Each structure stands twice: as structure tokens, then as C-alpha cells.
Amino acid sequence: MNEAKDRYYMSLAIDLARKGTGRTAPNPRVGCVIVKEGRIAGWGFHKACGLPHAEAEALQRAGGDAKGSTLYVNLEPCSHHGKTPPCSSAIIEAGVSRVVAAMKDPDPRVSGRGFSMLHEAGIEVEVGPCVAEAVRINRGFIKRVIKGHPWVTLKAAMTLDGRIADESGWSKWISNEWSRKRSHILRTEHDAVLVGIGTVVSDDPKLTVREVSGYSPRVVLLDPSLKVSPGANIFRYGKPLVIASTRADSRKVRVLENAGAGVILLPSEKGSPALSDVLGCLADEGINELLVEGGSKVLGSFLSERLFDDVSLFVSPRFMGEGKPLCGEVRWLALENAPSVFITKKTLVEGDLWIEGTVKCSLD
Known part of the structure; x- marks a missing residue:
């Protein structure tokens, strides 16, 4: 996948994240897009605190197509148990091959742990596309x-x-x-x-x-x-x-x-x-x-x-x-x-x- 396509799909994930504006606090705004063989297989966004995270929504929509796919998300997938299960575990279980995140999660409960879980499971991880916009939508x-x-x-x-x-x-x-x-x-x-x-x-x-x-x-x-x-x-x-x-x-x-x-x-x-x-x-x-x-x-x-x-x-x-x-x-x-x-x-x-x-x- 080239950088231009990574930025394109990440921009779609960020647009999805904006849909949660005003409802997600104390959680961040997160959107997710799953791409398989050049087409969008699944998408999702965090609608409100306590509801499924963006990655979980996207994985559910993708179903079996999540295996071998690339997952785009504007924030590092969570690795801790809160009101919902950790997204990193769900990504691993679904068989995703590659994860592209705009930025690391600043939350000390996550910060790098989600990426580590994915790496240890053999998933390719890339960080950085559209990071400025990712920071802006979650500045609060x-x-x-x-x-x-x-x-x-x-x-x-x-x-x-x-x-x-x-x-x-x-x-x-x-x-x-x-x-x-x-x-x-x-x-x-x-x-x-x-x-x-x-x-x-x-x-x-x-x-x-x-x-x-x-x-x-x-x-x-x-x-x-x-x-x-x-x-x-x-x-x-x-x-x-x-x-x-x-x-x-x-x-x-x-x-x-x-x-x-x-x-x-x-x-x-x-x-x-x-x-x-x-x-x-x-x-x-x-x-x-x-x-x-x-x-x-x-x-x-x-x-x-x-x-x-x-x-x-x-x-x-x-x-x-x-x-x-x-x-x-x-x-x-x-x-x-x-x-x-x-x-x-x-x-x-x-x-x-x-x-x-x-x-x-x-x-x-």
C-alpha cells in the first residue's frame, strides 16, 4: 500500500471519527476503516461512551473479510479492559494483517501497549499518516x-x-x-x-x-x-x-x-x-x-x-x-x-x- 492510499483511507477514518463529536467524552473520537483487496470491507466509529469502539464496529461489518486486511484507525487501538473489551485483542483474533494508525494514544493505560500487542501477534504496524488532523480532532x-x-x-x-x-x-x-x-x-x-x-x-x-x-x-x-x-x-x-x-x-x-x-x-x-x-x-x-x-x-x-x-x-x-x-x-x-x-x-x-x-x- 502506498503513502497516498494510506492517507486517503486515514482521512476517511478521521471523517468517521468526527461523527462522534459531542458524545464520546471522556473517550476520544475514533473512526476505523478496513480495506481488503482494494475495497472497503468494513467501517465504524465510536458513537458514545459505553458503546462499541470504532474498531469493533468495523470488524463486525467486515466479518470474514477482516482476515488478511488492512485496518486504518486514527488512534492507537486500546489494550485494556474498560466498558468494552480491548480492541487490540479483537484485531488479532480477526486475523488483520496490517494496522495503520495516525498516532499513539496519550492515555497512559494504552500508550504503546496496543501497538506492542499487535507486533507480538505478527501484525504489521505503521504510525503517522494524517497525524496533524488526528491530533486536532482529539485535542481535548x-x-x-x-x-x-x-x-x-x-x-x-x-x-x-x-x-x-x-x-x-x-x-x-x-x-x-x-x-x-x-x-x-x-x-x-x-x-x-x-x-x-x-x-x-x-x-x-x-x-x-x-x-x-x-x-x-x-x-x-x-x-x-x-x-x-x-x-x-x-x-x-x-x-x-x-x-x-x-x-x-x-x-x-x-x-x-x-x-x-x-x-x-x-x-x-x-x-x-x-x-x-x-x-x-x-x-x-x-x-x-x-x-x-x-x-x-x-x-x-x-x-x-x-x-x-x-x-x-x-x-x-x-x-x-x-x-x-x-x-x-x-x-x-x-x-x-x-x-x-x-x-x-x-x-x-x-x-x-x-x-x-x-x-x-x-x-x-
């Missing part, structure tokens, strides 16, 4: 298992002068219909969406996915003193995870738990739990990718502590003057201390400018 999983934090994207709709709401806190609608629809697509691409108590009190958002297909992410609320009402929309449309201070009233904890929320209490020296601790907690909850939607104080805190990987900004072509800034309560002493991002994409649609940027060293 990789960061969580390596650094203990989810991948964090900061999202906001703002005016040209950086306002996300007027003085009263009203923000409907700064962005146009296209931008709002794209914001909902962003939600489908993340495992959880995080807001502060100020946003819930002022806007009472649903934080669900609407007008587009896809799954709604889990809602995470930063509410140190547990001011949220169990009648808020986030309780009507799901079971939010509320993060509060250990100093919070235990009676309020019980009220929210009875309303269906999960409540996690973290130490707080300055009134609110440290964001680094919050992210560590969310990683423990199995969240690979986190979308931070604000408000101003929360966005400013993530920016000032440099605890973000991507930004997604929808800029409306208008000026507001007085109003709530994108970065509330943030002070940088000098320009050289201000965090910066690499702009990766700019899209102009119906007047709104959508800017995407990333912190280059997020996975270094």
Missing part, C-alpha cells in the same frame, strides 16, 4: 489525559468597541442570525458549556442546542455562593453541574441536588474557587472540550489567568459606548503582558465578523 482528550485540564474555548458576541451587553446587562441581540446559529454549532462541538452566575441571573439562558442538529452540552455553572434558583432554565432543560465554594450553605446544596443538579464544592481563598481547580475538576468529570460563554467577569478571569486554548469571537459592526466589556475586572500592567492568540480564521457573513484564534503552545 489529549490535553485532558496529559495536562489534567479540558481544552478551553472562549466564546463571545461583541461590538466593535468590545461590549458584550449594554449597561443594564441586555445583550439580545448583538450578533446577527447567522452568528447565533454558528454559536449553537459551537455548542454541539463541545462536551460542556460554562457560564457564571451573573449570566444566569441576568439572561436566564437555556444553553441548549437549537435550530441546528446535534447534542446539547452539559451546563457548568460557576456559582460560589449558590445564588442560582432551581427554577432557572438550566434546570428545566438539563442537569447542570454547579461549582461552588466549600463555604456555601449546605441547605442550598441539598435544594439544588433535589432539583437534579450535581454540586461540587471547592476551596476558595478569594471568594471563588481557583479556575485551575475548576478545570481540574471538570477533567475528572470526563469533560474533554469546554466552551466558556461568559459573562464578562468569567471571560476576563480565564483571559487574565491564561487558562484558555481557543477564542471564538462574533463581532457586530456597531459601537455601543458604555456597556459591559468583554474582559471584566482585568488589569494588565503593560502591553507585553497581555495574552495573545494566533488568528486562524476570519469569516465575514451578513455584516458580522467571526474571528477564530488559538494559543499555539496549548499542547506543547
Whole structure:
């Protein structure tokens, strides 16, 4: 098999992996293609945590044609018993002759062990085709298992002068219909969406996915003193995870738990739990990718502590003057201390400018 064909079939596996977006956490997104004598004999992708892995689905579809075939998968096959049996064993039992993987699994339970099992069984193993794209689609999983934090994207709709709401806190609608629809697509691409108590009190958002297909992410609320009402929309449309201070009233904890929320209490020296601790907690909850939607104080805190990987900004072509800034309560002493991002994409649609940027060293 030549390199061009390996890249072609690996790209198909990666496309399949994307179909699991929003459902696989804490697992990675994985797709698999089995090729026998120049034709696709089987394919599969990991649909959700607890369901069969991509390799198992592909092997089942291939049946007897798996013997002597080449199997393409965007991540090293697992070698441990979890909620499903190890894929490396299934590949060996099926008689696959060659395995092509885009990258090694960073999970310490796997990392190289799957390849070793395959080698020992006499299966040819090659690693590397389409590795950059394989890393990108699983960047949240990789960061969580390596650094203990989810991948964090900061999202906001703002005016040209950086306002996300007027003085009263009203923000409907700064962005146009296209931008709002794209914001909902962003939600489908993340495992959880995080807001502060100020946003819930002022806007009472649903934080669900609407007008587009896809799954709604889990809602995470930063509410140190547990001011949220169990009648808020986030309780009507799901079971939010509320993060509060250990100093919070235990009676309020019980009220929210009875309303269906999960409540996690973290130490707080300055009134609110440290964001680094919050992210560590969310990683423990199995969240690979986190979308931070604000408000101003929360966005400013993530920016000032440099605890973000991507930004997604929808800029409306208008000026507001007085109003709530994108970065509330943030002070940088000098320009050289201000965090910066690499702009990766700019899209102009119906007047709104959508800017995407990333912190280059997020996975270094």
C-alpha cells in the first residue's frame, strides 16, 4: 500500500471519527476503516461512551473479510479492559494483517501497549499518516489525559468597541442570525458549556442546542455562593453541574441536588474557587472540550489567568459606548503582558465578523 492510499483511507477514518463529536467524552473520537483487496470491507466509529469502539464496529461489518486486511484507525487501538473489551485483542483474533494508525494514544493505560500487542501477534504496524488532523480532532482528550485540564474555548458576541451587553446587562441581540446559529454549532462541538452566575441571573439562558442538529452540552455553572434558583432554565432543560465554594450553605446544596443538579464544592481563598481547580475538576468529570460563554467577569478571569486554548469571537459592526466589556475586572500592567492568540480564521457573513484564534503552545 502506498503513502497516498494510506492517507486517503486515514482521512476517511478521521471523517468517521468526527461523527462522534459531542458524545464520546471522556473517550476520544475514533473512526476505523478496513480495506481488503482494494475495497472497503468494513467501517465504524465510536458513537458514545459505553458503546462499541470504532474498531469493533468495523470488524463486525467486515466479518470474514477482516482476515488478511488492512485496518486504518486514527488512534492507537486500546489494550485494556474498560466498558468494552480491548480492541487490540479483537484485531488479532480477526486475523488483520496490517494496522495503520495516525498516532499513539496519550492515555497512559494504552500508550504503546496496543501497538506492542499487535507486533507480538505478527501484525504489521505503521504510525503517522494524517497525524496533524488526528491530533486536532482529539485535542481535548489529549490535553485532558496529559495536562489534567479540558481544552478551553472562549466564546463571545461583541461590538466593535468590545461590549458584550449594554449597561443594564441586555445583550439580545448583538450578533446577527447567522452568528447565533454558528454559536449553537459551537455548542454541539463541545462536551460542556460554562457560564457564571451573573449570566444566569441576568439572561436566564437555556444553553441548549437549537435550530441546528446535534447534542446539547452539559451546563457548568460557576456559582460560589449558590445564588442560582432551581427554577432557572438550566434546570428545566438539563442537569447542570454547579461549582461552588466549600463555604456555601449546605441547605442550598441539598435544594439544588433535589432539583437534579450535581454540586461540587471547592476551596476558595478569594471568594471563588481557583479556575485551575475548576478545570481540574471538570477533567475528572470526563469533560474533554469546554466552551466558556461568559459573562464578562468569567471571560476576563480565564483571559487574565491564561487558562484558555481557543477564542471564538462574533463581532457586530456597531459601537455601543458604555456597556459591559468583554474582559471584566482585568488589569494588565503593560502591553507585553497581555495574552495573545494566533488568528486562524476570519469569516465575514451578513455584516458580522467571526474571528477564530488559538494559543499555539496549548499542547506543547
